[in-house]
Amino acid sequence: MPKSTSLLLSAVIVSSLLLAACSPQAPAESTETTLPTSAPEMTPAPTESSMVAPAGKEVTVKTKYQSPAAMEDVGFTLVIDEDGLITDAKTEVLTTQEISKVRQTKFAEELPAAVVGKKLSELTKIDRVGGSSLTTGAFNKALEELKAQI
């Protein structure tokens, strides 16, 4: 996953674990957090002693992030073991959005080599030559005069 999303995920995990640690009575807990659109700064991770959570605890967090298409709702469900380690993680896209029209035709093809070209005189059955507009009399004369001056 992209770097910004993994940073987001880490921040979400950290904040959800902190919340879980704060209220040990509650079972699987849901919190809604709206995170800023830019990747948040990584806060230092809490020490292990403040992070002990009951075994097999499931923490669910719903949050939003800015994707190229829209603000997306996303859910994370994490299973945390008694040492506070994440043993399972699931993401759930909570809104369906046509994310981005990444069709095959979106990306133009960049040809790997310089164009060699062909002599016009070598081409067969050409009806016309397309090009940037031909200049005429006055323009050409002025250009000639300019070149003569240089």
Place this chain on the structure above:
Amino acid sequence: MFDLSFESMGTLWQLSVDVEKVPDEIIAEIKEKTNEFDQQYSRFIPTSEANKFRNSVAGTYPISKPLAEMLKAAQHLNKITDGAFNVGIATLLEEAGYDQEYNFQKAPESIDWKPPHWSVKGTELTIDGPVVFDIGGIGKGYWIDELSKMLTKHNLPNHLVDGGGDMYATQKKDGSSWRVALEYPGKKDMAMGVIELNNQGLAVSDIFKRKWKNWNHLVNAKTGKPIEAMLGNAATAPTAFLADQMTSCLSFGQPEKYFDYTEELQAEYLIMKPDHRLLVSRGWSGELFD
């Protein structure tokens, strides 16, 4: 096949009609109307509508329907290129030497220039001060389509209208496409590829043909400088007007938006980078000589 050619709008117009002969009255009408259009909208004609607001104060003014149509398209292109394409660029070009007298020798290194702000609604133009319009980037495409309509109205539906290298082609009498070579930017007798046109418009642009000192005619209205990111480009679309609009977007718009431009203008494109490599849209139907 009947061919006719004449000069107008500072370039060479060449028409091919798939018949024995085009009646003289129609030839005359084509030349007359094209010169009329030139007189009305060229910035090189002092009495044109393009020059009408050269000394105007801020305000709202009535304009002709054709100018309104062209400016409406230009207004939209100005928006989708984030201001880089602005048909109000004429006064900058003049300062750079590309004026009505072609004073190329006066070309300065750089120009301090503020883009004029203008908008069109219906047949009304609103400006924030004096403005001169250069519709060269889209005007030829507009007129090419008008000539095609004129020929079809005169019962000459199988034709190719070439306005200085931009064109619109219907079909030949036998239903086949018109085969067009694409000039290699900067190399007059070379082609970079070939494309078949069948009821399509084609526009081609490069930085070489209208070039003087350190300037070329493709000037970005935001930077005030001629473009450097490409040597040339080409586009196909259902009309010449759309193809012409597309090449303007390619020259001045952000590459990230190229796909959006293809969707909006129903166009396919080709760009030649400074190293002579090509960037080609997936739907480009032509053959390339790489």
